[in-house]
Amino acid sequence: MSLLSVKDVVVRFGGITALDHVGFDLNRGEILGLIGPNGAGKTTLFNCISGVIEPNEGTIHFDGRPILDLKPHERAQVGIARTFQNLQLWPSMTVLENLKLPIDAMERRNIVIDALRLPLGVYQEKRATELARATLHALELLRYEDVLAGDLPVGIQRRVELARALCLRPKLLLLDEPAAGLDADETLHLADLLQRIRERFKVTVLLVDHDMSLVMRACDYIYVLDFGKLLANGKPEEVRNNPQVIAAYLGEAKEKLEVEDADKSDLPAAAFLPGPSSAPPPGEGKTLLEVSGISGGYGHLEVIRDVNLTVREGEVVACIGANGAGKTTTLRAISGIIRANRGKITFDGKDITKAPAQEIVRLGLLHVPQGRGLFAKLTVEDTLRLASYSGHRGGDLKPAYETFPVLEKRKRQMAGSLSGGEQQMLALARALLVKPKLLMVDEMSQGLAPTIVQRLFSYIEAFKAEGMAVLLVEQFVDAALSIADRAYVFEQGTIAHEESAAKLREDQTLIASSYLGRAAAEEEAGAASANGHRTTSDLMEEISLRLPAALMRALQEQAAKQGRKPEDLLLEFLQGQEVEA
């Protein structure tokens, strides 16, 4: 019988269904992967299993017994341990203390014995220390034992959190995005570590991650979630080749979108420019935004380093790349929400590196943040009026209503009661009224159905037609590339490629490497050249097992076109050379 059995779980937050009849089984000793794009409901499912939230419907059985009635700490005691996407170590406690807590949480402790330091308490304390140090040793963390957990870099904190979860001696280990914030090396190391942990600690693992290289490497079986529903399941190689999964990840939902094209009657005619942009080619207008060599992050965590990008007047530029690659942080640094540690940002000829956020808006650089940044309790009309005054339009809302007729129908409604798509339209309408020179939109498509996303993109084109420059951060890569002039591909906190959108659309390999991780491949190449014993074809075979099939196919096609061996092309690619189309 399976260790964990989730059946028909439904979770609703207000009107949004975060999980829609999700069910799966987890067998003993398995490493099961749960993947899916942003907002697919992965963390919500985790919270249901660990007891942080209660599902509206459905059952969860663990080890043959229902656990929905158990409180979080009782679930920990029956053998479910978890880690958190946003690290939840106890920062003011040392690493050792962090590990000792779950050890003695499994035992009874008496506060009187503790306060009096009676021998029993001292003995328990010693035992917990030894167990904790053994776990630290197993995870190669012993040297950090006396450091405050909050002072460690994220990579180490992730491992400490893993160690802490193992200290519960769990039967089931839930790992929520263990690779978030890790660099390629660390991710690689983590995949091996998980395999070792399974054998050594005899645990079953449920793993959620965006990082495909980790999931593909570490998992035995994979379930794919999308918009709160199970999209597919299978072995890693099956899932990797599943067109639906590729679509969900890379936004290749073209077929779906074609159908929707019939339904564009309520769009302004000017907003609809079919296919790639017909605006002036990139490289002409004057430079509007110039970012040179900025680094920055949160606290002592440096998320982006040495980012260089430019946006010219009337240009649509897309920033794409995997989660945690530093796209959002770059936008935040530009709009003054966080300060860059190094580097320089100029906008419209002025140095805005140190300018306060409101000053930057006044210069004509507007940032629509992830999650839209609307005031939930303000009506649509008031939201727009506010914007129109700051945009010197003197309360004239016409342009907004002309472009977004649906908003006029909803003008008395609270912004918070609109649907996700309408909220995004309101955010865009607000931007339209402020009339910035440069509009930065972060994850416009997040949590929205593909059809709505396509419509929103057509509005971006309308903005461009008005002469606005747009900097997009997007997960729907294909849609973003179809309207962008140029794109920057982010990889691990910096920009890996800058390319014209058209070229990126043709040559998916550049993007795939960012999304699907070329860490595995790089390591293999490095290892092979180091010992020098393996032949190229051996290497090729081994790498092809690990590389995403889509990437392999793209390489093979390129090779066929150029009449060369795919091996050579692959090697060039791995060495970081650009593959010539």
Add this chain to the structure above:
Amino acid sequence: MSSIAIGRASSPGRTTALSTRSAKLLIGLGCLAIAALIPGHLESNFQFTAALAVIWAIAILSLVVLTGYVGQISLCQATFVGVSAYTVSMLVVNYKVAFPLAALCGVAVSFVLGVIVGLPALRLRGILLAIVTVGVALVFDGYFFQDQNYAWWSGGLNGWTFPGVSVLGYQMDSFHNVLHTYWVLLGLFAILALLVVNLHDSGSGRRFRAIRDSEVAAATMGVNLTRYKLLAFGISAAIAGVGGAFVGPALGSVSASIFSLFYSLPFAAFAVLMGVRFVPAAALGGIFMAMVPAVLQHFFPGIRYDWFNLGLGLLLILQMIIAPDGVWGNLARDAGRMGHLVGMARPKPKPKVAA
């Protein structure tokens, strides 16, 4: 490419916990001896103030557990002190109960009230919890402590006049034997402080601190939030109750004025000012809160108490800017740093971390 240095052996350099502990104990004992000797050489009204200082120190110590360890806010610690003080007075004055027994009853009543006040903390946190505790303080202050219906317990508007008590022939009162009261209080403070220090590094203490740092992580790592939050409130109230039991013997009378919200607030303020996570800060807070006004009065007879409050306010603002960990927290850290400079303490091993 960046890498994490793993397995590269670096000497762990663990400070031997035992030696640090005994050193700290020795220093503590030294301070205790000094504190016990000084008031003997002072005028009697300063001896009285010294006893008061220890009561305040115990009240602030109760916040070290609740706010410093568990991260829960309470603005009704003076209420816990008062509940115990009234219970003890009623038992001693009206029922002639022996003082030690009465004191135990007072502490128990405070513990129970603490657990009850802790119930809202299961759902609320931060400012909302603070408001609830303010409500508790106001209700007790304005009603239970002063209403004639509860005169059997609180002594009504006039409160209780507390006689001297004798424990095993050892006289404690607020007149000739105030030094005796002071020494007993000081001893109790030392014991409580030691227990609270012990708690910090124990299994229970770790659970408390885990709740402070991340409740969700504590719960998913097996900590019963309900149990430990209520326990924290109970223990904190009981500690405050120990101070409360001695209000009668030390002051000679028990009346509502010192159990009001306007004493709870300075407790919180001094706890934060001195460093709410550190036990010695409680002693500093108690001394400061009782002694500074008395010393000012002594040397500047015309001075108004308002000036003291004004000074406290300014200090709090200053502290938030220059010493956010509290006076003791920053002192301890700076002392450690100075120690490094003069080579007294071995520097803490800093793990080499390549980003």
